[in-house]
Amino acid sequence: MNSLISRLTTNPQQCGGRPCIRGMRIRVTDVLDLIGNGLSHAEILDEMPDLETDDIKAALAYARQRVDHPVLAAA
DSSP states (O other): OOOTTTEOOOOTTSSSOOOTTTSSSHHHHHHHHHHOOOOOOOOHHHHHHTTTTTHHHHHHHHHHHHHOOOOOOOO
C-alpha cells in the first residue's frame, strides 16, 4: 500500500495543499467524488486520461487510511 500512497503528493502551493495525484492538479477528492457518483474505474480513466489505474487505487488507499483509526472511548 505504501507504493500506492507514494503516488500522491501534497504541495501547499497547489490545490490549497490538498493531496493530489502525482503532482497533477487532480485531487484525491476529485477521484473519490467520481467513484461516489457511480463511475467505474474505466469510466474515470476515460474521463481523466492522465490518470492510471494505480492512481485510482492510491486515492482509495488514502481514503481508507484516513478513516481507519482507533477511537478511544472515555472511561
